[in-house]
Amino acid sequence: MSDSTKSISPPPRVLVTKIGLDGHDRGSRIVAAYLRDAGMEVIYTAPWQKIEAVVKLAVEEDVDVIGVSSLATDHLLLPDLMAALGEAGFGHVKVVAGGIIPDGDEAELLRAGVSRVFHPGSPREDIVATVGDLATQARAACANG
Amino acid sequence: MTDRSAAAPASGKLLERLLDGEPAALAKAITLVENAGAQAAQVLAGIQSRLGHALVIGVTGPPGAGKSTLVSALVGELRRRGKSLGILAVDPSSPLSGGAILGDRIRMAEHACDPEVFVRSLATRGHVGGLSSAAARVVDLMDAAGKDVVIVETVGAGQSDVEVAQLVDVTVVVCAPGLGDEIQAIKAGILEIADVLVVNKADLPNAERTMAQLEGMLSLRDPGAAGVPVIATTATEGRGVAELSDAVEARAEALGGSVRAARTLAQIRLQIADSAAELLRRRLNDSDDEGLHALCRSVQRGELDLENAARRYLSDYLVNKA
Numbered sequence: 001m002s003d004s005t006k007s008i009s010p011p012p013r014v015l016v017t018k019i020g021l022d023g024h025d026r027g028s029r030i031v032a033a034y035l036r037d038a039g040m041e042v043i044y045t046a047p048w049q050k051i052e053a054v055v056k057l058a059v060e061e062d063v064d065v066i067g068v069s070s071l072a073t074d075h076l077l078l079p080d081l082m083a084a085l086g087e088a089g090f091g092h093v094k095v096v097a098g099g100i101i102p103d104g105d106e107a108e109l110l111r112a113g114v115s116r117v118f119h120p121g122s123p124r125e126d127i128v129a130t131v132g133d134l135a136t137q138a139r140a141a142c143a144n145g
Numbered sequence: 146m147t148d149r150s151a152a153a154p155a156s157g158k159l160l161e162r163l164l165d166g167e168p169a170a171l172a173k174a175i176t177l178v179e180n181a182g183a184q185a186a187q188v189l190a191g192i193q194s195r196l197g198h199a200l201v202i203g204v205t206g207p208p209g210a211g212k213s214t215l216v217s218a219l220v221g222e223l224r225r226r227g228k229s230l231g232i233l234a235v236d237p238s239s240p241l242s243g244g245a246i247l248g249d250r251i252r253m254a255e256h257a258c259d260p261e262v263f264v265r266s267l268a269t270r271g272h273v274g275g276l277s278s279a280a281a282r283v284v285d286l287m288d289a290a291g292k293d294v295v296i297v298e299t300v301g302a303g304q305s306d307v308e309v310a311q312l313v314d315v316t317v318v319v320c321a322p323g324l325g326d327e328i329q330a331i332k333a334g335i336l337e338i339a340d341v342l343v344v345n346k347a348d349l350p351n352a353e354r355t356m357a358q359l360e361g362m363l364s365l366r367d368p369g370a371a372g373v374p375v376i377a378t379t380a381t382e383g384r385g386v387a388e389l390s391d392a393v394e395a396r397a398e399a400l401g402g403s404v405r406a407a408r409t410l411a412q413i414r415l416q417i418a419d420s421a422a423e424l425l426r427r428r429l430n431d432s433d434d435e436g437l438h439a440l441c442r443s444v445q446r447g448e449l450d451l452e453n454a455a456r457r458y459l460s461d462y463l464v465n466k467a
C-alpha cells in the first residue's frame with residue numbers, strides 16, 4: 001500500500017480523562033498533546049470525573065478510545081468503568097490506563113478488559129501507535145456489530 | 146466482551162432511535178454526518194420533516210473570553226427554565242497534524258451527568274463545504290432529536306463565524322476586558338453579526354471601559370444595530386446570565402419563528418454546492434481507480450497542473466462512470 005495515493009480515514013477520537021479523587025493532570029496533558037500531534041482528535045476533560053460522566057461523555061462524543069490517567073489509586077475504579085460502558089452498549093470502546101499502577105493491579109485491569117497499561121516513561125511512539133491501533137479495532141468492532 | 150448490537154444499528158433503526166431522542170443514536174448519527182458516511186444522506190433525508198423545533202443560539206468571540214464558561218452558565222439557566230439542550234462546541238484542528246484538543250467540556254463539568262444536556266465537540270478539520278455545512282447538519286440532528294435549545298460555540302475567527310451565524314437563530318458575541326482583542330474582533334467583522342453582545346468577566350477592573358468601547362462601536366453600525374443589547378456577565382459566578390437568557394428569548398420572539406426556516410433560494414443553492422463538493426471529495430478520496438492514481442502521479446512528476454488534473458478527473462472518471 002506504500003504507493004497508494006489515498007489519505008487516511010477520519011481521525012481517531014480519543015477521550016483523555018481522570019476519574020476518582022486525584023487531580024494531577026500533567027501526565028494527561030502531555031499525552032493529549034502527543035495524540036493531537038499524531039493527528040488524533042482528543043476530547044479533554046477536567047479531573048475528578050464520575051464513572052457515569054465518563055460513559056455519558058464517551059457516548060456523546062462517540063470516541064474510539066478512552067485513556068485514563070491515574071497517579072493514586074483511581075485506576076481501581078476501571079473495572080466499574082468497563083462494566084458501565086458495556087451496559088451502555090459501548091463495549092466496543094477501548095480503554096487504556098496510564099500512570100503509577102502496580103504490577104498486581106495491572107493484571108487485574110487487563111482481566112477486566114482494559115486493553116493496555118502504560119507506566120511512567122512509556123515512549124511516545126508506543127503510546128501513539130497503541131492508541132491508533134486500538135482506535136482502528138474499536139471502529140471495526142463497532143461496524144461489525 | 147459485551148453486546149455490541151446496540152452500538153451499530155442499521156440506518157433505518159438509527160433514524161428511529163434518533164427521532165426518539167436516544168443519545169447514543171444522536172451521537173452515531175453525528176459521526177456519520179461528520180464523516181459524510183454512506184448512511185448520512187439517508188439519515189439527513191429522514192429528519193427533514195422533523196426540523197424547526199429548536200431555538201438555535203450561536204456563541205462566538207475570541208479565545209479565552211469565557212465562551213464555554215458562559216455557555217455552561219446559560220445551560221444552567223435554561224435547564225431551570227425547563228429546556229433540554231444540545232451543545233456543539235467547535236475548536237480548531239491543528240493545521241500541521243490535523244489533530245485537535247477539544248477542551249470546551251472542561252468548563253461544562255456542572256452538567257456532566259445531566260441526561261437533558263447533550264454535548265458534542267467538533268474539530269474544524271478540512272470540511273470541504275466549510276465548517277458551517279458540517280455544523281449545520283449537526284445542529285439539524287440535535288433539532289430532530291428533540292432538543293429545545295441548541296447552542297453552537299465557535300472561536301471568533303472571522304469568516305467562519307459569519308457563516309456559522311447564518312445557521313443559527315440568535316448570535317451572541319462574547320468579548321472580555323484585558324484580552325486586547327476587543328478591537329480585533331471588530332476588525333474581523335464579528336460585531337456585525339451580533340444579535341446580542343456580551344462583555345464577560347465583568348468582575349475584572351476594565352469591564353466598564355470595554356462596555357463603553359463596544360457601545361461606541363455599535364453606534365457606528367447600521368441602524369439595525371440599535372436594538373442590539375449589550376449585557377455584562379460574570380460567567381464564573383452566574384451573574385448577568387438570567388438577563389442574557391431573557392435577551393436571547395426576546396430576540397427569538399422578535400424574529401417570530403425559526404430564522405433557519407427562512408433560508409433564501411440563494412442560500413439553499415450554496416448549501417447544495419457545498420454538499421456536492423463534499424460528495425465529490427469523498428468519492429475521489431475513496432476511489433481505487435487506476436486512472437486516478439495515474440493522474441496523481443502525473444501531477445507529482447510535474448507533467449500536469451492541479452486545475453487540469455481536476456478537469457480531467459471530472460470529464461474522464463466521474464461523468465463517464467456516474
Ligand SMILES: Nc1nc2c(ncn2[C@@H]2O[C@H](COP(=O)(O)OP(=O)(O)O)[C@@H](O)[C@H]2O)c(=O)[nH]1
Pocket residue numbers: 206207208209210211212213214215249252345346347348349378379380381382
Ligand atoms: N474573572 C473571570 N474569569 C472568567 C469568567 N468567565 C470565564 N473566566 C475564565 O476565563 C478562562 C477562559 O474561559 P473559557 O470559558 O475556556 O473561554 P473560551 O475560550 O472563550 O471558551 C477560564 O480560566 C475561565 O475560568 C468571568 O466571568 N470572570
Ligand SMILES: [Mg+2]
Pocket residue numbers: 212213214248249298
Ligand atoms: Mg471554549
